[in-house]
Amino acid sequence: MGTIGEAVRRRRSGLRAGVAGRILDFALIAIIAVFLILLGTKVVDHGGSFFLQILTFAVANGGIYALIALGYTMVYGIIELINFAHGDVFAFGAFLSASLLPVFGLREGGEFGPGSAVALLAVFALTMLACGFLNISIERIAYRPLRHAPRLAPLITAVGVSFFLEGALFLWKGPSNVHYPNVIPNAGFELFGATIGAKDLLVITVSIVLMIGLALFVGRTRLGKAMRATAQDRDAALLMGIDIDRTIAATFFIGAILAGAGGTMYGLYYNTSVFDLGFSAGLVAFTAAVFGGIGNIYGAAIGGMIIGIIRTFWDGYFDSAWTDVIIFTILILVLIFRPTGILGMRVPEK
Amino acid sequence: MQRRWLSAAAILASFSLVVACTPAPAPAGGGGTDKGEIIIASNFPTSGADRASGRGPEAGVAYAVQLNSSIKGFKITHKPYDDSVNGVHDPQKGAQNFNDIVGNAKILGVVGPFNSNVARATIPVANRASLVMISPSNTNECLTQTFSYCDPQPAALRPTGKNNYFRIAAPDTVQGPAMADFSVDVLKATKVAVWSDNETFGKGVADNFGKEIVKKGGTVVVRQDFDWKTTNDFRPFLQRAKDAGAQAIYAGATSATHGCIPRAQMKSIFTTDIPYMGPDGIGTSDCITDAGDNANANLYFTNAAAEAAQDPANKALIDDFKSKFTAKEDLAAYTFPGYDCAKILLDAISRAIDTAGGKMPTREQVVQAVQDTNKLKLSTGTYSFDKNGDPTSATMAFYQYQTAAKDWVFVKQFSVGG
Numbered sequence: 158m159g160t161i162g163e164a165v166r167r168r169r170s171g172l173r174a175g176v177a178g179r180i181l182d183f184a185l186i187a188i189i190a191v192f193l194i195l196l197g198t199k200v201v202d203h204g205g206s207f208f209l210q211i212l213t214f215a216v217a218n219g220g221i222y223a224l225i226a227l228g229y230t231m232v233y234g235i236i237e238l239i240n241f242a243h244g245d246v247f248a249f250g251a252f253l254s255a256s257l258l259p260v261f262g263l264r265e266g267g268e269f270g271p272g273s274a275v276a277l278l279a280v281f282a283l284t285m286l287a288c289g290f291l292n293i294s295i296e297r298i299a300y301r302p303l304r305h306a307p308r309l310a311p312l313i314t315a316v317g318v319s320f321f322l323e324g325a326l327f328l329w330k331g332p333s334n335v336h337y338p339n340v341i342p343n344a345g346f347e348l349f350g351a352t353i354g355a356k357d358l359l360v361i362t363v364s365i366v367l368m369i370g371l372a373l374f375v376g377r378t379r380l381g382k383a384m385r386a387t388a389q390d391r392d393a394a395l396l397m398g399i400d401i402d403r404t405i406a407a408t409f410f411i412g413a414i415l416a417g418a419g420g421t422m423y424g425l426y427y428n429t430s431v432f433d434l435g436f437s438a439g440l441v442a443f444t445a446a447v448f449g450g451i452g453n454i455y456g457a458a459i460g461g462m463i464i465g466i467i468r469t470f471w472d473g474y475f476d477s478a479w480t481d482v483i484i485f486t487i488l489i490l491v492l493i494f495r496p497t498g499i500l501g502m503r504v505p506e507k
Numbered sequence: 508m509q510r511r512w513l514s515a516a517a518i519l520a521s522f523s524l525v526v527a528c529t530p531a532p533a534p535a536g537g538g539g540t541d542k543g544e545i546i547i548a549s550n551f552p553t554s555g556a557d558r559a560s561g562r563g564p565e566a567g568v569a570y571a572v573q574l575n576s577s578i579k580g581f582k583i584t585h586k587p588y589d590d591s592v593n594g595v596h597d598p599q600k601g602a603q604n605f606n607d608i609v610g611n612a613k614i615l616g617v618v619g620p621f622n623s624n625v626a627r628a629t630i631p632v633a634n635r636a637s638l639v640m641i642s643p644s645n646t647n648e649c650l651t652q653t654f655s656y657c658d659p660q661p662a663a664l665r666p667t668g669k670n671n672y673f674r675i676a677a678p679d680t681v682q683g684p685a686m687a688d689f690s691v692d693v694l695k696a697t698k699v700a701v702w703s704d705n706e707t708f709g710k711g712v713a714d715n716f717g718k719e720i721v722k723k724g725g726t727v728v729v730r731q732d733f734d735w736k737t738t739n740d741f742r743p744f745l746q747r748a749k750d751a752g753a754q755a756i757y758a759g760a761t762s763a764t765h766g767c768i769p770r771a772q773m774k775s776i777f778t779t780d781i782p783y784m785g786p787d788g789i790g791t792s793d794c795i796t797d798a799g800d801n802a803n804a805n806l807y808f809t810n811a812a813a814e815a816a817q818d819p820a821n822k823a824l825i826d827d828f829k830s831k832f833t834a835k836e837d838l839a840a841y842t843f844p845g846y847d848c849a850k851i852l853l854d855a856i857s858r859a860i861d862t863a864g865g866k867m868p869t870r871e872q873v874v875q876a877v878q879d880t881n882k883l884k885l886s887t888g889t890y891s892f893d894k895n896g897d898p899t900s901a902t903m904a905f906y907q908y909q910t911a912a913k914d915w916v917f918v919k920q921f922s923v924g925g
Contacts, residue, residue, distance in 0.1 A: 427772065429768045476732065
């Protein structure tokens, strides 16, 4: 049983050995250098406060993508399934929280007091739980019966679930963009000429806290250990007395509560969502997961952050029309040199 | 078993043949409809996000046909087509619709399409069949006028060499610059940040807006094109606009291509509010929803057609329309332009029937009759066409959001060309 790691090492050494490999290496370094020089001159042109401002947006953006990417990577890590429906669970989170806000008295243009903070927390909690249970049900109904089927079968079911959820969201709030109430104050504080808004702060803090929480959970708790064991070798884990079904369900649940938080923050941050948001945001987040090394939670966090940063910096300093081209060009370059992504894949290939 | 199915099918087929051959009973009174049926097709994006744009003119056409259900012994009916795929207008779908339309001999004209890129894909299809089309809302200048930058050129869209395409909206060469003039002269904003959705229409108006701003002595401080399908994040652009001292923002987009989402996001970037302007595509109720708590009097759009409600003579007509078409999307900016296009077509068909000696006119005769339209007074203006198919005089109207009314209100309008 060869691991991906071995294959990679073989492939990389093969690449490095040839003259073509060296030229490729050189080309990659040259491209990165040219890009950094170009960015450097632009940064100098626009000044330091603009840089700091864009960096703030970039980290907030990256935080949201990272939260979604984590769900893809966790599910892939444990059952090697690309859960296409995950993006739609995220969109469901955005839709649900938009509807919950007024229920908890959070209205556009209303005062934001301490009571509102508690209400917002409740909205977050409820949305995250609802997303979690939605994802568990998806796993129970659409994936678990197919666990021993050929790998393509659950993949296609995942696509089906994704369309089903999109259809449901379409029926719920219609085809147009859905405006997300602007409930977070627009105020912020000045830092070296840049404005760090309450929204930026909220998104950055919540995403970092959740990611640290996830890392602790996976690394320190019994269930986290069970997840890692199941990801490594499902049969051995079963022999050790780990309840596989429960562990897998827990993985889906945790991935989805992160997506629920991401969906809520996406709405609060951009003030918009749409029924097929899960497709476009999911594609970016999935890319982030692959970028960082699918199956690896640190990789997903880093990949999400990097994609958020590239996207926002490109939008801020260069021509937005090329943003996606740039992201995918970088993805291709990274995958040529590191086929398993930045941090590689930790699960052995079966 | 199989034979029984066959005979059943045969009986069914012969029965339907009998039904088809039986002449429909002529309704009593009126003009009579015994000479046959003439169909007016319409082609708009009427499902999904684009329904907010496309349903208005479709309802306008349906209303015009309802009011004129027979002409000189012919029964007039309306056949609507939808060119949206997954909620967004689609040129291929449009071309597919037109292939169906040209194959139906009873269809003598089409009202539509709504979008310029759909027009570009459908004009050649209709042209080969000499079928007349009249659009209430296409504004891309390259559909009718020859400029060095046009690709394809108007002549390439008309393989037969003879024009079959008409429109009543003012081209983009007018809509963008009109808002630029408005920005500099009325709003006193000379430093403007411009973005577009990178589509034929959006980029066209944004470019023309920018050119006119420069011509008037102003500057375009930031210029960006967005892939609207993958981004909702306009903060970096807005921040750049703010840092560059923008006094206004122009969106070359429609509400479906995220035209008004930046408006909501402006609230957390701009401490002092600045005007936000766009073309007719953002003049929808969706735009107001998208702008959220930042929908205020600083929100403007141009409409490439006159506002029917501005003419008091139209009051009875509009009231009657409202009583028959009650859905939210039915009455939008292009409802009465759509109605007027159908009226132009009906007027032309009526004259073409005379040309044909009271018989079913040919499609060529209808094209000629539309071309010959002479100062026809309708709800949104008085129409004649030049040889390119453009209206000889078009009206440009300006709208502003009004918080008290919670809706777009008319600011002013003026005639261009002529």
